[in-house]
Amino acid sequence: MSDVENPGVGGKPPPYKDPDNGSQRFLLELEFVQCLANPTYIHYLAQNRYFEDEAFIGYLKYLKYWQRPEYIKYIMYPHCLFFLELLQNANFRNAMAHPTNKVIFWPRITRSHLSTVFSFCLPSCSVIPSFKT
Numbered sequence: 001m002s003d004v005e006n007p008g009v010g011g012k013p014p015p016y017k018d019p020d021n022g023s024q025r026f027l028l029e030l031e032f033v034q035c036l037a038n039p040t041y042i043h044y045l046a047q048n049r050y051f052e053d054e055a056f057i058g059y060l061k062y063l064k065y066w067q068r069p070e071y072i073k074y075i076m077y078p079h080c081l082f083f084l085e086l087l088q089n090a091n092f093r094n095a096m097a098h099p100t101n102k103v104i105f106w107p108r109i110t111r112s113h114l115s116t117v118f119s120f121c122l123p124s125c126s127v128i129p130s131f132k133t
Contacts, residue, residue: 030074033066036087037080039096046097051087060087 018025035041050056065071067081075081086092 029063029066033063033084034075034077034080036083037077039083042083042087042096046093051093051097057093060084064088 045051063084066075066084072078072081
């Protein structure tokens with residue numbers, strides 16, 4: 001009998017074994033989180049109604065683990081975490097569906113917004129990079 005015909009003990013499928021110990025998933029999630037640094041991409045997600053899908057909203061909540069110190073060290077665009085936090089709010093998700101909001105929002109990110117991102121992500125970091133606004 002093949003594995004398809006005999007799914008496992010008690011009719012349950014055998015437990016899933018990740019062939020690469022999660023490294024592929026890690027890289028895919030890292031890439032997606034960093035894509036959130038781009039307001040045009042967030043606008044694309046809103047226009048294509050991803051923010052209306054409860055499963056996708058749940059995925060965005062799940063991705064908040066990237067804010068923890070053991071993961072933040074892999075982030076190259078820390079403002080993606082600022083957007084990830086904003087995307088937890090339904091009003092922000094709805095506002096990003098409007099074409100003008102992606103253009104209006106981006107220049108309004110100030111040094112203080114990024115300082116907030118750095119402060120909750122890198123508590124041991126005493127130097128916050130300066131950004132021209």
